[in-house]
Amino acid sequence: MKTFVFLLTAVFLWQGSAHAQTKELWPSPVILKNRDCILEILAKKMNVTLSESKPRPEIKPQGLVTLEEYQDAVEKFWGWRPSAIVNVYNPVTNQIFLNTTTEFYLPRGRTIFDSLAHEYVHFLQLNYLGRDPDDSYNEDEAVAVQTWFRETYSSQMIGLDFQCPGK
Numbered sequence: 001m002k003t004f005v006f007l008l009t010a011v012f013l014w015q016g017s018a019h020a021q022t023k024e025l026w027p028s029p030v031i032l033k034n035r036d037c038i039l040e041i042l043a044k045k046m047n048v049t050l051s052e053s054k055p056r057p058e059i060k061p062q063g064l065v066t067l068e069e070y071q072d073a074v075e076k077f078w079g080w081r082p083s084a085i086v087n088v089y090n091p092v093t094n095q096i097f098l099n100t101t102t103e104f105y106l107p108r109g110r111t112i113f114d115s116l117a118h119e120y121v122h123f124l125q126l127n128y129l130g131r132d133p134d135d136s137y138n139e140d141e142a143v144a145v146q147t148w149f150r151e152t153y154s155s156q157m158i159g160l161d162f163q164c165p166g167k
Contacts, residue, residue, distance in 0.1 A: 024101070024102045024103065025061075025062065025063050025100040025101060025102065026061070026098075026100040026101075026102055026105075026112045026160055027160060028061045028063055028064050028100065030160060030161050030162070031059065031061050031098065031100070031112055031113075031116065032059055032061070034113060034116075034161075034162045034164060035056075035059050035116065036056075037162075037164035037165075038113060038116055038117055038120060038149075038162070038164075039056060039120050039123075041117075041149070041153070041165075042117055042120050042121060042124060042145065042149065043124060043128075045145060045148065045149075046121070046124050046128075046129070046145065048124050048128045048129070050128075054127050054128070055094060056123075057089065057094045057095055057096045057119075057120075057123050058093075058094065058095045058096070059095075059096050059098065059116070060073075060095050060096065060097045060098070061097075061098045061100045061112075062085045062097075062098060062099050062100040062101070063100055065085070065097065067084070067085060070082070070085050070097055073090055073092075073093045073095055073097070074088060074090060074097070076090070076092040076093060077090045077091065077092045077093075084099075085097055085098075085099050086099055087099055087115050087118065087119055088119065089119040089120075089122040089123050089126075091122075091123075091126050091127075091133060094123075096116065096119040096120070096123070098112060098115060098116060098119070099112075099115075100112060102160070109150075110150065111150070111157060111160075111162070113149075113153075113157070113162045114146050114147075114149050114150040115146070117145065117146050117149040117150075118142045118143065118145070118146035119142075121138075121141060121142040121145045121146065122138060122142055125138050125141065125142070153165070
């Protein structure tokens, strides 16, 4: 699993390096205001009942976290220090780190919200479904649920904002 995570991260770092000069970031307040809604959508999809006894992960968007803070936290999980912020759920610190560069997502028809959904799936897998972090099925499921979320809720995207259904 660590080899897979390393290879996946290397791809993200390589893709992200082409956008290193980009200054347009997804607005952190937009990301943070939608976090609970997105987690609730995913919990329902995955047949999970959220509990107040299990703390929700702290969301750490790029721009609100320094590279050094990111590296310190991720090193506790991966055992090495990445050279750039990539999306990851860190179960050791119960934090989700997100790359917020719009050019990382938009050319691929993606948004930061479906990436947040992907990382939330990992949170649910480990904290509610009792999965082993090294289970290779985790990534397949996270990608499948992320794709479902993106396809199901694409109409909720208004510019760079996600409008929670029913609100």
